[in-house]
Amino acid sequence: MVYIGPTLFGFILGFILGTRIKSDKESKIKFPISTYLVVLLVALFMAWQLGPFPYYTDSIIASGFLATIIGIIAGKVILGR
Amino acid sequence: MFSLLLQLSLLYSTGVLEMSEGIRNLLATIALTIFAATLLDAIIGFKDLIFPGISYIYNYVGTSIAPNMVTNVIFDWRAYDTLGEALILVTAVVITLLVFGRGKVEMGGK
Amino acid sequence: MSTILKIFVFPAALLIMCLGVLIILGGHITPGGGFQGGAMIAGAFIFCAVVYGLKENPFKFSHDFLASMESIGALGFLILGLSGLFFSGFFLYNLGVDLNQIIPTFIQNFFNYSDPTNAGIIPYLNIVVGIKVLVGLSAVVIAFLEVK
Numbered sequence: 377m378v379y380i381g382p383t384l385f386g387f388i389l390g391f392i393l394g395t396r397i398k399s400d401k402e403s404k405i406k407f408p409i410s411t412y413l414v415v416l417l418v419a420l421f422m423a424w425q426l427g428p429f430p431y432y433t434d435s436i437i438a439s440g441f442l443a444t445i446i447g448i449i450a451g452k453v454i455l456g457r
Numbered sequence: 458m459f460s461l462l463l464q465l466s467l468l469y470s471t472g473v474l475e476m477s478e479g480i481r482n483l484l485a486t487i488a489l490t491i492f493a494a495t496l497l498d499a500i501i502g503f504k505d506l507i508f509p510g511i512s513y514i515y516n517y518v519g520t521s522i523a524p525n526m527v528t529n530v531i532f533d534w535r536a537y538d539t540l541g542e543a544l545i546l547v548t549a550v551v552i553t554l555l556v557f558g559r560g561k562v563e564m565g566g567k
Numbered sequence: 568m569s570t571i572l573k574i575f576v577f578p579a580a581l582l583i584m585c586l587g588v589l590i591i592l593g594g595h596i597t598p599g600g601g602f603q604g605g606a607m608i609a610g611a612f613i614f615c616a617v618v619y620g621l622k623e624n625p626f627k628f629s630h631d632f633l634a635s636m637e638s639i640g641a642l643g644f645l646i647l648g649l650s651g652l653f654f655s656g657f658f659l660y661n662l663g664v665d666l667n668q669i670i671p672t673f674i675q676n677f678f679n680y681s682d683p684t685n686a687g688i689i690p691y692l693n694i695v696v697g698i699k700v701l702v703g704l705s706a707v708v709i710a711f712l713e714v715k
Contacts, residue, residue, distance in 0.1 A: 379681055379682060381680050381682045386588055386592060389694070389698075390585070393584060396627055396628060405619070405625075407625065415578045415581055418582070429596050430596055431596060433683065440588065440589050440592045444584070444585040445581070445585050448581060457627075521685065522661070522685060522687065522689075523596070523685070523687075523689055525597065525598070528689060529689070531600070532600075532689045532692050533661050533689060536648075536659040536692070537658070537659060539692075540659070543641060543644060543696055546700060547699070553707050557711065
């Protein structure tokens with residue numbers, strides 16, 4: 377994750393999408409924090425299997441993918457409704 | 458220029474003055490022929506002006522801009538057409554929401 | 568909708584959204600780009616909206632969000648074009664890659680996407696178009712789902 381281009385813009389796009397996740401108190405569908413941890417682990421495995429883009433030489437994971445999922449969780453925690 | 462003035466006068470006359478049916482049809486026919494002649498005259502000698510295909514210079518220098526030549530042509534060589542396509546998407550969404558959104562948003566007024 | 572769908576859809580929609588952002592960001596290297604990635608993110612949102620219904624959807628796109636994101640998308644494209652007109656003489660000039668060599672080096676380094684490839688403003692245009700497409704398609708589906 378040395379190049380700041382894909383990491384920064386992946387985080388910004390994930391943050392925009394994460395602020396729209398709302399948690400409703402009295403509905404029957406509840407998603408606690410543990411689901412987001414499981415999704416994070418699965419996303420880490422997926423990023424390792426996808427590999428970087430063809431001309432990038434910095435890391436062995438897809439850095440845009442990981443930055444997006446971190447941005448979604450950060451958006452939900454910080455500005456979630 | 459003359460055909461434009463004729464068409465503008467036709468539009469104005471349909472709203473304000475009272476013209477009979479025959480004169481309005483005659484004026485419309487004359488305006489249409491002048492406009493068609495102007496357009497045909499603009500593209501008569503067009504074959505000698507255009508250079509077929511993508512420019513040879515851009516083919517040579519394009520792979521040093523970005524590896525994907527299709528994205529190069531869409532967003533760099535012909536970026537103005539992509540602006541037009543984005544505006545088409547805006548127009549389609551606005552018109553769909555206008556037709557199917559009656560009574561959903563309060564606009565004020567009575 | 569059955570219980571298995573309701574358990575499965577929300578994590579799957581999160582992963583599909585991340586994949587859509589990956590396709591937007593790699594628009595100048597791999598096939599894809601702004602329009603295709605935006606359609607994928609909209610597809611994930613529509614998946615959630617169809618399974619859960621509009622009232623209990625975890626993703627809630629309000630009317631103000633849709634309007635402001637659409638405006639940001641269209642205005643971002645135009646502002647990039649006008650800055651190309653302002654710094655050089657051409658509209659939508661690629662300020663990161665200077666093919667005619669007419670602008671100073673400071674501005675070229677500012678608008679270049681930091682990347683091993685020398686792509687200029689093409690990834691920024693992809694991101695802006697992606698935001699616009701995802702909001703546009705989601706707005707149409709929300710309008711159709713609200714009709715009784």
